[in-house]
Amino acid sequence: MSASPAASSGKxxxxxxxxxxxxxxxALLTLAFGAVGSMNSLPWGLPVLGAGFVILLIMLFGWFGTVIRESEGRLYGKNVDTSFRWSMSWFIFSEVMFFAAFFGALGYARLHSVPDLGSVDAKMLWPDFAGTWPTAGPFIKEVFSPMGAWGIPAINTALLLTSGITLTIAHHALIAGNRSKLILWLAATIVLGAVFLTLQIYEYMHAYSELNLKLTTGIFGSTFFMLTGFHGFHVTVGAIMLAVILVRAIRGHFDAEHHFAFEAAAWYWHFVDVVWLGLFVIVYML
Incomplete structure (x- = not known):
């Protein structure tokens, strides 16, 4: 296919x-009304919320489909490619700040709030509170056990690190023009992500049923589930992105010079890998 005037001229x-x-x-307006109705237990809340999600999915399929058709039609030149790369870079940076805020909240609680509540000055209020981590805080007296690092978390770490390798192999296969190898290793990456999510669901069930570790378990439970839960959500989004890329690869999209959509999904997936390494060390090991 010959390059379009936009692609060849750089305009x-x-x-x-x-x-x-x-x-x-x-879609966003419908979701907002549905969320308000659901939180107030109104009979129309859940149906309106569901309708909002349906409209959102229609928008995502339609809008991204338009962009894909324009991209495959070679309507995008170097300037558009550069703007896509900057946009994805700033998006990932915003995600870095998102998790930095939660890591900051955990660090502040562990290094400042909890020790202060267990200090000599606070002994008059909470004489039995030691102020050591892990803790649910001075108000919650339920006994819980923290999640160990060398069970499912260690397995999930190996899964995500392996998925980063399989995705890199798929990228090299794409550059080399080996489509069957690209599809194989991209599918393997998605499977590894799905296994990760399955094990995380099992981990949550184990935490609730056997460790008495819940979202309501004070500062430890809230920070644990906040960080790991949001990470699991990002793994889900990343797996969906890679699944779309897999379908496009099967349909013959992308070549060695024209595959930024693959790169954008890969950037996001590697970001998810790095965040998990931080979680494993800070949340599970320390």
């Missing part, structure tokens, strides 16, 4: 007017 591609932003706005 910036200007898309035609689109209705998808309006559909996305309608």
């Amino acid at each position: 910036y591609f200007v898309p035609s007017p689109s209705h998808w932003p309006l559909v996305g706005s309608a």
Whole structure:
């Protein structure tokens, strides 16, 4: 396929007017009303919330489908490719700040709040509180056990590190033009992510049923489930992204010079891997 004038001249591609932003706005408004109704136990809350998710999915499929068709039509030149790369970079940076805030909250609790509550000055209020980690805090008296590092968390660490390797192999296969190898190793990456999520669900069930470790278990439970839960959500999003890339690869999309969508999903997946390493060390081991 010969390059389009936009791609060959380096001019910036200007898309035609689109209705998808309006559909996305309608989805967000519907989700907001549905969420408010659901939180107030109103009978129409859940149906409206479900409708909002349906509209959002329609928008995502439609808008991304338009971008894919434009990309495969070689309408995007170097300037658009550069803007995509900057956009994905800033998005991942925002995700870094997202997790940095939660790691900061955990660090502040462990290094400042908990020791202060167990200090000599606070003994008049909580004479039996030691102020050591792990703890649920001075208010919650339930006994719980923290999640050990050398069970499922260690296995999940090995799974995610392996998935980073399989994804890199798939990337090299794409650059080399080996589509069957690309599909094989990309599918293996998705499977590893799915196994990770399955084991995390089992870990949560084990924490609730046998360790008495819950979201309501004070500062330890809230920070544990906040960090690991949001990470699991990001693994889910990353797996969905890779699944879309897999379908596109099977349909013959991408080549050695034209595959930023694959790179964007790979960047996100490697970011998820790095965050998990931080979680494993700080949340499980320390």
